[in-house]
Amino acid sequence: MLSPDIARVARPGQFVMIGCGLDTPGVFMLPRPFSIGWRSPDGRIGILLRVFGQGTRRLSALERGDRVLLLGPLGEPFRLTAGQPIRCVAGGVGLAPFLFLAGEARAADHDVTLVYGERSAPYVFDPALIRELTGGVAQIWTEDGSAGSRGLVTQGLDPDDEALLLACGPTPMLRAVAAFARDHGADLQVSVEEYMACGVGTCQGCVVPGADGRWIKSCTEGPVFDARELAWPT
Amino acid sequence: MLSPDIARVARPGQFVMIGCGLDTPGVFMLPRPFSIGWRSPDGRIGILLRVFGQGTRRLSALERGDRVLLLGPLGEPFRLTAGQPIRCVAGGVGLAPFLFLAGEARAADHDVTLVYGERSAPYVFDPALIRELTGGVAQIWTEDGSAGSRGLVTQGLDPDDEALLLACGPTPMLRAVAAFARDHGADLQVSVEEYMACGVGTCQGCVVPGADGRWIKSCTEGPVFDARELAWPT
Amino acid sequence: MADLSQELFGAEFQSPVLLASGTCGYGEEYADLIPLDELGGLVTKAVSVEPRRGNPPHRVSETPGGMINAIGLENVGLDAFIAEKLPWLRANLQRAQVFVNVVGWTEDDFARVVLGLDDEDGFLGFEINVSCPNVKGGTLFGTDEQALAGLVKRLRAATDRPLIVKLTPNVPDVTVYARICEEGGADGLSAINTFPGMLIDVERRRPVIGNVSGGVSGPAILPMGVYLTWRAASACSIPIMGIGGIRSAEDALQYVLGGASLVQVGTSSFVDPQASVTVHDGISAYLDRHGVEKLSDLVGALDVPDPPSPPTLDAG
Amino acid sequence: MADLSQELFGAEFQSPVLLASGTCGYGEEYADLIPLDELGGLVTKAVSVEPRRGNPPHRVSETPGGMINAIGLENVGLDAFIAEKLPWLRANLQRAQVFVNVVGWTEDDFARVVLGLDDEDGFLGFEINVSCPNVKGGTLFGTDEQALAGLVKRLRAATDRPLIVKLTPNVPDVTVYARICEEGGADGLSAINTFPGMLIDVERRRPVIGNVSGGVSGPAILPMGVYLTWRAASACSIPIMGIGGIRSAEDALQYVLGGASLVQVGTSSFVDPQASVTVHDGISAYLDRHGVEKLSDLVGALDVPDPPSPPTLDAG
């Protein structure tokens, strides 16, 4: 998608709202949030789109040249300290922000590894493309072992590693990673997914539970949070 | 549109309902009625589509290969007696059924003329195509004289002609032709346009006023009526 | 294969999917298009004592995500219904169940239709359309507690056949009306009828609909229909037919989980005459996929979990 | 260029287009995205006496032709509104008019918010959200004639500022409530709030919305909103703000022709933040195209022709 304004300022972990506006006859669709997956020097941004329901089915039917309504970049990105080693933990399309992040972080001399889990082989994003985009390989896990190692991404985490953990994926995975981080005293930032309407902080639709008992808007205060800011089930 | 079943049995004056079904994510559209404009031996049917509102805008955006939901052929066709001379009066897309009719009627040795009116030149359907489809020429009228003769189609009617009149177009035009037929004792069949939902007689949505005071369903008892069956304003 | 049949109102419904009143004529009109006798059944267009001419056009138009109609309850009237329409239903529908939708403007009107039909063959029961003005009170029967209570009792006394009341959506609290119907002896409820609406042609500055206003139906009202069905189900224990915007098995199952035993497909049949068949097949596939043995196990099987307190990040 | 400005509630509205409550936060959130101060104005998110945490997620989801929300009236509360939100509005909006949406569960709740704000600068008037349960009666203020009458009188006594009551759609007859508001001294009406609705996730057999049910908004409710606005306008003579499903100038003009002096754009801003600007520009173009000098000439200018009797074939 061509959007030089977004591409220029986007940072890994931020997202865009993608919709089809109000002009298409007979169509009403709320825009949907998507992590920015990569950007190119010529002002394009890319996302990783997996068809899930009506909205993603509709967006996946768009063709080259169709116009979409893009709002972004939105939200808070991952926060890295210079030189810090980073372990990215991705589940499913939660891979998207790390495609963006791993490339940029490696270019900035971070030591980056990427653990990436899927249900099974057909879902796995092309490893060659991952290499191209991130400048490194992903350690792949599938639940049924049909690609990479068999098991959950959390099995790919090293308890003795003191690197910063970054995680993006389904909530059960985030919970497992959060439990791991807590148990091992690791720093963790998670990117959460919650239903959104506006994406810019006006509707209060996208809240997640804060550790302090507040509901926190994930579109403006997130989607990336320090795991300690959120209330995890015990 | 490929539909051998419809193409085989369709008769001029009948219509089809064209919709996009229930599967397109985010889209709800009632099907729209369209006169059958032509058919080809390989089982295709054609319509003349003019963008008017949301529905026709949507249908006009369809591309070759897209699937539509076609219901037809529906309604009562024009009724011709063998050998009868015929004068077709078309306003705007009301031309469509006569493209179909004129060709078939000429092949069956009817003496056919076609008077065709539009607001102005840009609206006029390609005369070469009219010739190809109907095997004859259309006498064209535009309100502003930018193509053909200047004026309304009713000016193209000959009071001394005793041929059967067939008319299809906007209601004001039909009223003018009906007044002409009444004044000159001519036989007239009109194809009316009324909003439809089902197209098959179940919803009772598409009524027009009958001369006997009843509301008549135009989808099953029409769209073609003998002008004397309908109540015209006086 | 899962079992979609149910025993309800003393009769066998081979499928939970019926065609909604006003959207399938008197059955005959759809006979060539869909296998009517394989459906759960159909509800006829409203029948009133006298024939009705109905409203001037336009009677139907599209709205965002739905449509509006103001047919004006045009129908052939009781006598012609018996003479011309019922014989076809009797002869052609053996397994699909037929409800006659009944409309009136006084209690007497309704009672005369019910009494006039009660001894005839060819249908199972009555669906009472109370979304019409009560000439006595000016309000709709369906929005006036007393008028509704009186009407239901009167009709209950008039017939032993299944008596279903079709609820009107524009009330503050549908449970009140659901309970009135149950207490008055109704055998079931239909939820819901259309929402009052209006469209204006801004170029001509005139209403689009000949009758000025009309009833809004179609997918646009799906969430309202599911909500009202769920609320009605929570307030009474008679079976409910869920209606409003059903396009797919998933839509229908929302009603079923919310508490509907049967569903009716209306507007969607206009978009695709096969809609009811598709909904039936999809429900069957859902049951198989989820290992549910019979549909009735899903009726009202909505799980409303308590949110964790204090709140935590849960699995969506 | 046609004149879109109007003098209403003793103030100048440079445009008839406002942003609807709950869809534009407290203004600030949209400041970078749209030229807020060029609009007719905005209505803030509901303000209650105490801060409110709101409902658990999911709070929003798409529905056919619209969306459902159950935010739970989350808001910062009166004191924080005055301290943190109002200063921004005061400083940044000079020409756009601001209404504060007020919510409560008792008459006192509402009165405290109104009294607490009355002496502050930075806003024009109050929009009273009566689509919330009255803890005394259990019904909503907006569906209970007595509770509504009491509330409006109480608030009228509390403030001289413009007092707008936002009507609830799920009532049998909106004119009754419109008249109650006018008689109680309200300066205007907003029509309409959302419709109660519900979505069920059939795979998990759970409600999609954390609060189980929510309010349906968006294009799906457009014909209902236009109808209710037209009905309300027919029953009273105070200005009306038309709300519900407005995406385009054409939609907005349906409300205007039906009797609304102003309109509010809600859900459509989520689909396209520029929606309100597009609506404004489109209205302006319409007036020019039709040679209408000022917008107020169109308010309520719906032509409802008598159908010819006996009916004849008329020009659509």
Ligand SMILES: Cc1cc2nc3c(=O)[nH]c(=O)nc-3n(C[C@H](O)[C@H](O)[C@H](O)COP(=O)(O)OP(=O)(O)OC[C@H]3O[C@@H](n4cnc5c(N)ncnc54)[C@H](O)[C@@H]3O)c2cc1C
């Ligand atoms: C910050 C963020 C980043 C995301 N990044 C990506 C990405 O890179 N690639 C990708 O494929 N998907 C991503 N998603 C999810 C994506 O936005 C889709 O909305 C989601 O997959 C639902 O699919 P759908 O719209 O087809 O479902 P539908 O069934 O059409 O959705 C119905 C409703 O539920 C909401 N909804 C359902 N599931 C989700 C979900 N998981 N997250 C948010 N809303 C949901 C929709 O917004 C809509 O209102 C992201 C979500 C968030 C919040």
Ligand SMILES: Cc1cc2nc3c(=O)[nH]c(=O)nc-3n(C[C@H](O)[C@H](O)[C@H](O)COP(=O)(O)OP(=O)(O)OC[C@H]3O[C@@H](n4cnc5c(N)ncnc54)[C@H](O)[C@@H]3O)c2cc1C
């Ligand atoms: C028997 C019959 C034959 C027709 N043949 C043709 C044809 O050959 N070519 C062609 O371009 N058009 C034809 N029309 C009109 C066509 O069906 C379109 O519906 C109409 O032009 C409205 O355009 P829209 O759907 O884009 O308008 P919208 O603004 O999207 O329509 C809104 C609503 O109004 C209804 N509506 C508005 N105008 C008409 C109208 N004139 N007739 C029926 N419904 C209307 C629509 O069905 C819809 O419910 C025919 C109509 C009928 C009844």
Ligand SMILES: Cc1cc2nc3c(=O)[nH]c(=O)nc-3n(C[C@H](O)[C@H](O)[C@H](O)COP(=O)(O)O)c2cc1C
């Ligand atoms: C054209 C049309 C005619 C209708 N006529 C009747 C009727 O006569 N009696 C009745 O009770 N409901 C009538 N209805 C309402 C439907 O039966 C149904 O309750 C409503 O349309 C909602 O369902 P849907 O969204 O699936 O259409 C009619 C609906 C439509 C669209």
Ligand SMILES: Cc1cc2nc3c(=O)[nH]c(=O)nc-3n(C[C@H](O)[C@H](O)[C@H](O)COP(=O)(O)O)c2cc1C
């Ligand atoms: C997310 C959301 C939050 C809302 N919050 C409020 C509110 O706090 N107070 C209120 O009176 N209306 C609230 N509304 C209702 C809107 O102001 C408006 O009446 C309704 O959405 C219909 O307009 P629309 O279809 O243009 O959205 C809210 C609507 C939405 C979608």
Ligand code: FES
């Ligand atoms: S999505 Fe609207 S506030 Fe976050």
Ligand code: FES
């Ligand atoms: S369009 Fe339904 S009866 Fe004619």
